[in-house]
Amino acid sequence: MTASPPRKEFHPPTRESFATRVVLVSVAVLYISLFLFTPLIAVFTEGFRNGVDAFLNAIVEKDALAAVKLTFIVAGIAVPLNSLFGLAAAWAIAKHDFKGKSLLITLIDLPFSVSPVISGLVYVLLFGAHGFLGPTLDALGIKIIFTTAGLVLATMFVTFPFVARELIPLMQEQGVSEEEAAISLGASGWQTFWNVTLPNVRWALLYGVLLCNARAMGEFGAVSVVSGHIRGLTNTMPLHVEILYNEYNFAAAFAVASLLALLALVTLVLKSALEWHYGEEIAASHRH
Amino acid sequence: MALEIDRVTKRFGAFPAVQSVSLIVAPGEFLALLGPSGSGKTTLLRVVGGLDVPEEGQLRFDAQDMTLTPARERRVGFVFQNYALFRHMTVAQNIAFGLDVRPSSTRPPAREIKRRVQALLARMQLEDMGARYPSQLSGGQRQRVALARALAIEPRILLLDEPFGALDAKVRKGLRQWLRTLHDEMKLTTIMVTHDQEEALALADRVAIMNAGRIEQVGTARELRETPATPFVRDFLDDTPSHAQGSGI
Numbered sequence A: 001m002t003a004s005p006p007r008k009e010f011h012p013p014t015r016e017s018f019a020t021r022v023v024l025v026s027v028a029v030l031y032i033s034l035f036l037f038t039p040l041i042a043v044f045t046e047g048f049r050n051g052v053d054a055f056l057n058a059i060v061e062k063d064a065l066a067a068v069k070l071t072f073i074v075a076g077i078a079v080p081l082n083s084l085f086g087l088a089a090a091w092a093i094a095k096h097d098f099k100g101k102s103l104l105i106t107l108i109d110l111p112f113s114v115s116p117v118i119s120g121l122v123y124v125l126l127f128g129a130h131g132f133l134g135p136t137l138d139a140l141g142i143k144i145i146f147t148t149a150g151l152v153l154a155t156m157f158v159t160f161p162f163v164a165r166e167l168i169p170l171m172q173e174q175g176v177s178e179e180e181a182a183i184s185l186g187a188s189g190w191q192t193f194w195n196v197t198l199p200n201v202r203w204a205l206l207y208g209v210l211l212c213n214a215r216a217m218g219e220f221g222a223v224s225v226v227s228g229h230i231r232g233l234t235n236t237m238p239l240h241v242e243i244l245y246n247e248y249n250f251a252a253a254f255a256v257a258s259l260l261a262l263l264a265l266v267t268l269v270l271k272s273a274l275e276w277h278y279g280e281e282i283a284a285s286h287r288h
Numbered sequence B: 001m002a003l004e005i006d007r008v009t010k011r012f013g014a015f016p017a018v019q020s021v022s023l024i025v026a027p028g029e030f031l032a033l034l035g036p037s038g039s040g041k042t043t044l045l046r047v048v049g050g051l052d053v054p055e056e057g058q059l060r061f062d063a064q065d066m067t068l069t070p071a072r073e074r075r076v077g078f079v080f081q082n083y084a085l086f087r088h089m090t091v092a093q094n095i096a097f098g099l100d101v102r103p104s105s106t107r108p109p110a111r112e113i114k115r116r117v118q119a120l121l122a123r124m125q126l127e128d129m130g131a132r133y134p135s136q137l138s139g140g141q142r143q144r145v146a147l148a149r150a151l152a153i154e155p156r157i158l159l160l161d162e163p164f165g166a167l168d169a170k171v172r173k174g175l176r177q178w179l180r181t182l183h184d185e186m187k188l189t190t191i192m193v194t195h196d197q198e199e200a201l202a203l204a205d206r207v208a209i210m211n212a213g214r215i216e217q218v219g220t221a222r223e224l225r226e227t228p229a230t231p232f233v234r235d236f237l238d239d240t241p242s243h244a245q246g247s248g249i
Helices: A016-048 A051-060 A060-096 A101-113 A114-126 A134-139 A148-159 A161-174 A177-184 A189-200 A203-219 A219-229 A237-246 A250-278 B039-050 B090-102 B109-121 B139-152 B167-186 B197-203 B221-226 B231-239 B241-244
Strands: B003-012 B015-025 B030-034 B055-059 B076-081 B157-161 B188-192 B206-211 B212-217
Touching: A016 A250, A051 A060, A051 A250, A060 A101, A060 A148, A060 A161, A060 A189, A060 A237, A060 A250, A060 B157, A101 A148, A101 A161, A114 A134, A114 A148, A134 B157, A148 A219, A161 A203, A177 A189, A177 B076, A189 A203, A203 A250, A203 B003, A219 A237, A237 A250, A237 B090, A250 B241, B003 B039, B015 B055, B015 B197, B030 B039, B030 B197, B039 B076, B039 B157, B039 B188, B076 B139, B090 B139, B109 B139, B139 B167, B167 B197, B188 B197, B197 B221, B206 B221, B206 B231, B212 B221, B212 B231, B221 B231
Parallel strands: B030 B188, B030 B206, B076 B157, B157 B188
Antiparallel strands: B003 B015, B003 B055, B206 B212
16 A cells, blocks of 8 residues: 555455445444344343342242253253264264265254244154153153153254254364374274364364253243143243243243343353354354 | 285275285385376375275285274374374374373383473474474474374384475475485385375385376386386376476375
8 A cells, every 4th residue: 555646545346435334334233233132121121120129039939940940951961962962973974974974964954944843743743642652651651741851852852953063064174184193093983082083173062062052941942842831840941931921920021031131141252252262163164 | 014015906986096006015115106196196005004995905014914904003104195183282292192092001101202202303303392283383394293293103114195295395305305314214114105206206215106096117216217117107207397296286
């Protein structure tokens, strides 16, 4: 720019005029405020409408606490299992060649393309009292539908893709040469996985686990179908919010909802922190 | 260690990457596999290293059949084209890896591993680089770390896949001489894959010229130039000045 004639500013060919930029940015900001920030603020204002005491009472209330606890139990089982399965699936797909690989990739994506309600219904059809396996399981004394087990299964189904989808592109991009190097240096399969493969994807794995957890705790559709909405027993937080709301108990509904919103905000902050520090190591797909 | 490759064939699907190749490498010899891309030279190297398993033929290390021995039990020092350094480990950790993963019965004590790593760093002129990560090194330094890591396991044979492929011409020349000196000191049987004929002819004791999955001719630089066995060998050595070839990859 120093070489160009004075007072004549150079504009990159892709840069729009000042007015266009102002309009575009304003539209984007307005849109985000309207559809994202306003509802978020509304959730918290409604929650605190009757004061901090009412807010706290709604949260420490027996059924609400049970819902929080159940949500943590369900996520606490579903997320680790899905992380394990997701890691295994991504490893198999990205580092190995086998028949039916593309079918497996399609299957992993299935929960994203199926409505969560349908996923829940499938479990009812399978394990319900009149379901496919229901009578057999019933005879064995195993109950799935309207129990925590059903909630865990439905949540696992819905959140299965998160970890696998996060890891597959990164693992594919990294290729197998480091693994080959480890093996030719004498490492066993397990040593190679533990010392080479896993450390190379650790931040992407954490990122996937984070997203998986956010969805597991917030999932509504699938768990709604298998839960049976038994207060204090099979109600997770999102279901509890719905019940309170349907009972016109708005303050309590929004109080519990604001807990969920808080969870979303924490997830967002952690996610941004991961992207900020380890963007290069997080899924290759984010860069393309 | 003497290496015998006996009528080895490796196919990928229907495509024969290596077709009934036989080759004997003498103990302490430096042999180059030279050929255009797709001629099967890297596949042959990977078969020797145990990273690909041949459909037919036999592979012998000192007359001992190794065809089906897993790569991790072969004690082969493999230097990959892109170096394949462990990106989350320091240079010292990279070099120590092959010793660290040994079962406790054969693993040297920690102090001994440290000493060996230091010795290798010194030999590679990387004394102060032990604590760095691969991303903080230049191409030539990475190449030497990859070499040190392969040498740390005291390999029976050294396999180099386009060792200078990713380096610029100036660094390449310097490293070439250094590698030859290193080889002469260590007397380690070495196979190097390259598409750069000047490199192959200048560095190796003998050169095997590959084309379409077969070895066309094996010989010293002089033999190849003076008595090319096939039209392909004559044309390949005539037509491909190394500076034009070397810029590939």
